[in-house]
Every structure is written in structure tokens, then in C-alpha cells.
Amino acid sequence: MRLRLGKLERKILEKIVFKKLGEKRRDVLVGPRFGEDGSVIKTWSGDMIVAAMDPITGSGSMLGWLAVNVNANDVAVMGGEPRWFSTTLLIPENAKVGDIERIVSEIHLAAKKLGVAVITGHSEITPGIMNPIIVGHMLGKLVSRKPIRSSDARAGDLIVMVKTAGIEGTAILSTDFTEILKGRVSEEILERAKRFFRRISVVEDALKLAKRNICRSMHDPTEGGILGGVYEIAEASKLSFILYEDKVPVAVETKIICNALNCDPLKLIASGALIASIPEENLRKAKRIIPNLRVIGRFRHRKMGNILVRRDGTEEKIKDTVRDELWRLIEEFKPR
Incomplete structure (x- = not known):
């Protein structure tokens, strides 16, 4: 193997x-x-x-x-x-x-x-x-009332997200893939993307939710990106999910770099974003605390299966752990 x-x-x-x-x-x-x-x-x-x-x-x-x-x-x-x-x-x-x-x-x-x-x-x-x-x-x-576990999401919970997809991946690609991206992406975009390292922390937002007992689960979506993070919560909680691509915020810099490298921003290493499951009745309270919080999907009973709804309305079934696009690109462009 x-x-x-x-x-x-x-x-x-x-x-x-x-x-x-x-x-x-x-x-x-x-x-x-x-x-x-x-x-x-x-x-x-x-x-x-x-x-x-x-x-x-x-x-x-x-x-x-x-x-x-x-x-x-x-x-x-x-x-x-x-x-x-x-x-x-x-x-x-x-x-x-x-x-x-x-x-x-x-x-x-x-x-x-x-x-x-x-x-x-x-x-x-x-x-x-x-x-x-x-x-x-x-x-x-x-500092929360009890430990917040990825495995505590429930069917019917909203999947919410703070900030944008692929923050860490955007910073890494703009820095480590500079030579490959030259001519494909402008210097201005690359310089802005390199500053994404400063967006990596979610501590402030996570603790705001944790201290107020608003969410059932939270997760730091690293490898596998936003899609991988949602999959991990679903698996840990013995649930499935429906996730809407057009609801997931993606920064302009991330879109441009991902387009240049033909990679999916939803599968790009995503430290800097925060995903959580919250009961629908807590949504208003959550948005008062974190105004830029977005609803991107919902957790469902396991038998319904994991579905990613693409922008064009097509449905993609997610049956296994999501492989991060960064590792694919490292393999693709590494010296032979």
C-alpha cells in the first residue's frame, strides 16, 4: 500500500x-x-x-x-x-x-x-x-461550560462559517509557488495573498462562541479545506451534510490563485476560517456576536449521504476523506 x-x-x-x-x-x-x-x-x-x-x-x-x-x-x-x-x-x-x-x-x-x-x-x-x-x-x-467536540453536532444543525475558504493555502501558494504563478497572477494579487498569513488566527471568534454556549461543535478546518472540515465533523458525529458551494465565501485573491493552478478552494488547507454547528434558534444570537458569520449548509441524518451542491446546481457525493489540494500541487510541481 x-x-x-x-x-x-x-x-x-x-x-x-x-x-x-x-x-x-x-x-x-x-x-x-x-x-x-x-x-x-x-x-x-x-x-x-x-x-x-x-x-x-x-x-x-x-x-x-x-x-x-x-x-x-x-x-x-x-x-x-x-x-x-x-x-x-x-x-x-x-x-x-x-x-x-x-x-x-x-x-x-x-x-x-x-x-x-x-x-x-x-x-x-x-x-x-x-x-x-x-x-x-x-x-x-x-473556558466554555464543557469541552466542545467535533462529535457533538446534531441532525438539523446549521453549518456556519467565519471568514473565507483556503486562507492558509492562499498564503502558502502565493509564497512557495511564486515562480509557478509568475505570468499567471499579477504581482499585486500575490503580495496581497502573502499577507493572508496574518489572518490565520480564529481564537477570538472561537472563544466568543465558546463562552456563550452558542454552538454544539466547532472545528479548525486545516487539511482538506472547508469541505474536509465539514466532512470530519459529520463523520465524528455520525451524521451527513449538505453543503452549498455558492454560500462559501472565497476571497478574490484565493479565487485568482486557485484558477491559475486549477485547484478547488473548498479543498484547500483552510486555517484562518472557523466552521461550527449551531441550532437554528441560536443563529440570530451568533450573528450579533460575529456579524460576518455565514450559513453554508446543514447537518443531516447519516443515511441521507454527504452532498456538495456546486454553483451550477450539480450534486457531488462526498464518500471519503477529502485530500488537500496543497498536497496534490506539491506532488504535481515538485522536482522530479
Whole structure:
């Protein structure tokens, strides 16, 4: 079996990884499960701590900034306020001291912006890698009434979204695919797209919803984009969904870059957007808190199947984990 780039496929996780999780402890309230952004543990004092871990491997730029924000997002969508960050930084043999300084400066600035302390970590020069790899681990204190899980959506819930599709992917493509995009996309669009790195955080919006008990589930849609994130909530909750392409907001820069590379913005890595399931009766309250929140679909009973309604009205059945367009493009354009 040939393994593909990106997250391990669900069947491998469930057949191998999730069956080997060490000791079962009563203080682990939310553990590893497909579709969940992190875990929740209960301390001896009764506090609940949210933990999340993610690497940054698909980007060659802003690694430190992404590592802090992506992991903070995962904690926030589970109802946790990010507070403590740890990192492992693997540095290739051909790196310069300036490369290390740039990455740790990005970590410092991102952490300061979120009020997060960097508490521990490890860094080394690693043989056998071509680019820096950073693995982040974020801890935060639960501030919602209870942990918010991807698996708590219910049939009939509205699928809502904040900001636009493919934010992280747009930033990465405009930075790492500059040579490929020259002549296809204007310099002005590329420069604007590079600033999308600054839109990555969803912590503020996620905590607004979490503290007011408005949503049943939230998710940080990373690999697989908006479509992949909705699929993960549906699978975790044993539901299906109907999603409307024309309801999903897509920035002009994202549209232009995706058109140039023939990729689907709904399947493009999407940190910076927030998706959630909310009861319909909470929609007005949610929009008062976050005015730019959009309804993009609805969760349904599982037997109805997963449907993406395209702009032209055609229906696309989504039967499996969504592969991210970034990995496809990396494979397509990587040196042979």
C-alpha cells in the first residue's frame, strides 16, 4: 500500500494508531478520535486543560507563526483559552543561523499576540531533511461550560462559517509557488495573498462562541479545506451534510490563485476560517456576536449521504476523506 502525502488516512488511524494509546486514564475526558482537534484532561484541582499538537510541513514560509496559531486554533475551537506553547524544531544541515532566528522570532511574536508563553521545546540539526520542520504543542484552560467536540453536532444543525475558504493555502501558494504563478497572477494579487498569513488566527471568534454556549461543535478546518472540515465533523458525529458551494465565501485573491493552478478552494488547507454547528434558534444570537458569520449548509441524518451542491446546481457525493489540494500541487510541481 502506497502512503500518500498529508494526514494519515482514517482507516490507518482507526486500524493501527487509535488501538495503541497506552494506559486508559479517567482524567482523559476527550482523547484521540477522528475529527477531533485535540484532547481534554481534568487536573487534580478540577480544572480542565485542552491540548493540541500539529506540525507545519506543507509550508516553506512563516513556520513559527503558523505553528503557534494553528495549534492555538485547535485549542480554542474546543473551548480552551491558549496559554502554554511547546515546540520541536528540526533544522536541516544546510540551514543558517539566520533561518533559526527568523523561525523563533515568528514563534515569539505570534505567542505574544495571543498572550501565550513558550514553556519548553527542543531544537536540533537533523540529517536527512531538506527543509525545517516544526511540531507545535499548545495547552489552554477550558473556558466554555464543557469541552466542545467535533462529535457533538446534531441532525438539523446549521453549518456556519467565519471568514473565507483556503486562507492558509492562499498564503502558502502565493509564497512557495511564486515562480509557478509568475505570468499567471499579477504581482499585486500575490503580495496581497502573502499577507493572508496574518489572518490565520480564529481564537477570538472561537472563544466568543465558546463562552456563550452558542454552538454544539466547532472545528479548525486545516487539511482538506472547508469541505474536509465539514466532512470530519459529520463523520465524528455520525451524521451527513449538505453543503452549498455558492454560500462559501472565497476571497478574490484565493479565487485568482486557485484558477491559475486549477485547484478547488473548498479543498484547500483552510486555517484562518472557523466552521461550527449551531441550532437554528441560536443563529440570530451568533450573528450579533460575529456579524460576518455565514450559513453554508446543514447537518443531516447519516443515511441521507454527504452532498456538495456546486454553483451550477450539480450534486457531488462526498464518500471519503477529502485530500488537500496543497498536497496534490506539491506532488504535481515538485522536482522530479
